[in-house]
Amino acid sequence: MAANPMTQFEVYRIGPEIKVGAFDISFTNASLFMVVSSLAILIIFNFGSKKNSMLPNKIQLLAELSYTFVSKMISDTAGSKAKPYFAFIFSLFMFVLFCNMFGMIPYTFTVTSHIIVTFILAAFIFIGVTIIGFMKHGFGYLKLFVPSGVPVVLLPLIVIIEIISYLSRPISLSVRLFANMMAGHTMMKVFGGFVISLGIVGGWLPLSFSVALTGLEILVAFLQAYVFAILTCIYLNDALNLHH
């Protein structure tokens, strides 16, 4: 029965089982929505960049506004040095945003509500940022863990805390997105279940909650994509401009 609020997160195989060695890389509903999101992004931005008119049409305006939005976000948080990573952060923001937004359509699957997806993204960012940091500053990048102006007595403790906070970045980044998505969708499912079970008599209250939650979830979907991208920018800023 679909009333279990967790069934919406179940991954199932679409089509035949594909195995490479011991690994199962079958096409699933999660894969389907990754492909759908990527295709939607590519189609929208392809049409938005096709012809350049002095007065942009709606889709071109959308593409250009997204471009300037992300580029402003990067230059505000990470400065001009982050210019080479613009394409990556743009893709990241759009991918997370579209996955979140496609998840808001009923009967769809939310790719970002799976910890493994968000963790892989976050781990990739973490590893990439660390590599960039060491490439830019060599071992001087370790100064990141030694804040200036700290009493010598507190220094060992601070360094340990800094290292832990640095290492927990991918976890916090991935869990934030995954938990937000999962909690929101679960809550909507629960309220949806109440609407059905309370029927025509008592279902109106949870229905109105459901409507309000839909609005909230759309906001959260955008906000989490934004937070994901901006935290990436901040980590990148740490690696590019060593402040400590």
Add this chain to the structure above:
Amino acid sequence: MIKKIYFQSIFFNFFFVKEVFAAESGGMPQLNPEFWISQIFWLTLTFGILYVVLSKLILPKISANLELRKSQIQENIEAAEKQRENSDSKLKEYDEVILKSKLEATNIFRDAREKVLKDINSKKEILDKQIDEEIKKAEQEIYELKKNAPEKINRIAIETSSELIKKLIGADVNSSSISAIVDDLSKKNGEKYYDN
């Protein structure tokens, strides 16, 4: 009664919902590693393709479009600025021309007035002179006429009277005696007919 049924239905429905949810208890599907590899593979694939296509094909185009529009707008603004300056200078020129022409117009007007006045004066003088001459000539003529008038009258009087006498008495009379008489008469009545 209806109210009671309503609340009862809500209350019992909660039990029902609990039953339904309890019927399918399972953990989080997210923590089931069955499809993790598949998800990682497809995520890498789709995100990789997305990144490559966006960074190599689409984003440079959008950036170029934005740059082009920016430069075009800048150019247009500059052109508009230039045209404004041009029109400003033209306006200044025009003002100057107008001022100059106004000055010229007043000058011309003044000159013309003076000329006309001078003309009128000279013409008036000539006319006055002419009129004076005419008057003088006329006065002269009148004077001469006046001077000659009594003599002529006397002669006429002499002639007529000699004729009359001839007709009346049929004899020639000495004209000198007649003229003496006429002179006498005209002297007597001179003051009466002529005031000189």
